[in-house]
Amino acid sequence: MPLVKKPLPELGLVCITCGPEVRYRTTTLARHKQFSEEEQKGRLADLYQSNLNTLLSALDFVHQEGWKLYRVTANLFPLSDLEDGLGKAILLEMQEQLAEVGQKAERLGIRVGVHPDQFVVLSSESERVIQNSVQILEHQGWLMDLLGLPRSSWAFMNIHGGKGGRGFKLVETIQTLSEGVKSRLTLENDEKIYSAREIFEACIAAGVPMVFDSHHHVVKEKLPSLSDPSIEQWVKLARETWSEPSWQLVHLSSGREGLHDSRHHDLILDFPEALWDAPWIEVEAKGKETALRNLKAALQSQV
Secondary structure: OOOOOOOOOEEEEEOOOOOOOOOOOOOOHHHHOOOOHHHHHHHHHHHHHHHHHHHHHHHHHHHHHOOOEEEEOOOOOOOOOOOOOHHHHHHHHOHHHHHHHHHHHHHHOOEEEEOOOOOOOOOOOOHHHHHHHHHHHHHHHHHHHHOOOOOOHHHOEEEEOOOOOOHHHHHHHHOOOOHHHHOOEEEEOOOOOOOHHHHHHHHHHHOOOEEEEHHHHHHHHOOOOOOOHHHHHHHHHHHOOOOOHHHOEEEEOOEOOOOOOOOEOOOOOOOOHHHHHOOEEEEOOOOOHHHHHHHHHHHHOOO
8 A cells, every 4th residue: 555644544343352351241041041030130130230341341442452433242231122121120220330331432532333133124025024123223222322322323323234125115114213223323235235326325315324344345346356446436425424424434344265255354454545534444354453453553554
C-alpha cells in the first residue's frame, strides 16, 4: 500500500479474545431444566453476574488496546428470553449494575453493538419464523436498553437480509419493529443472497443504515481483487444511508484459503485502499486480538 495521510479508522473487536481476557460463560436449556426452580434462579443469577463482569472488563481491555469499538455477544444472558420470565426477572433486579455498561462505554468513548444470531430472518416465507425473529430482536433491544446503550445506530444491531427475493418483506417487517429495535438496526450484505446493491435498496426503503462487508462483496461478485473500484463505490454509497456519516461501519475479513473463500482467516491479509475512508471497521478474523494488533500496526506504518 502507498503511504497515505489520513486518520486511522477505528477498529473493533468481535465478542471474545483468543486469550483468556474476554471469555463468557453459557448454558443450555437441557442443562437448565435439570435443576429445581430455586437452583435455576441461583445458577442464572451467578452466570449473568459473571458475564456482566466480563463485559465490563472487556471494555477496559478494548480501551487499553486503543480500540474504540466492541461487538458484544448476542448470547450475553442465556435463556433470558424464556416464557417463564425467570431470566428477565433476574436482569430487572440487576438494572443498576447493567446500566454501568452504557455509562462506562460512554466514559471510555467505546462504541458497543451486537450481531443477533443467524435465526433472525425478517424476510422468511414463514410467518412463524418472522414472528420468532421479531421476538429475538425485541428482546435484544430490551437488553440494550437495560445496558444503558443509546437508541441509535451508534449502538448498532446488525442483521442480514435473510430469504432471497423477499426484500419487500424485509422492509415491511422492519417497519413493524419497536423504536428500541429499529433505531439501532443496520443491514449487511452477504456473500450468497443479498448483494451490496440489494441490501442498499432495502436500507433506503426501510430507512436504516447499511453495513458494507467488502469480503462478502468480493465473494458474491467474484471480483478479481480488493482493488476493484466497486469497493470504493459501495463504501461511499453505504455512507449515504447513515444519518450520521461519521458513524459509518464496515466489516473487514480475509478468506481462509484465498480471496473467494467465505470462511474467515486468522488474520487480515490485505487492506482495501477504499476502507481508509471508512471511519469504523469491525475486524472479523479468527485471530481476534492478534489480528487487530497486527492490522493496527500495519495501518500506522502507512500514515
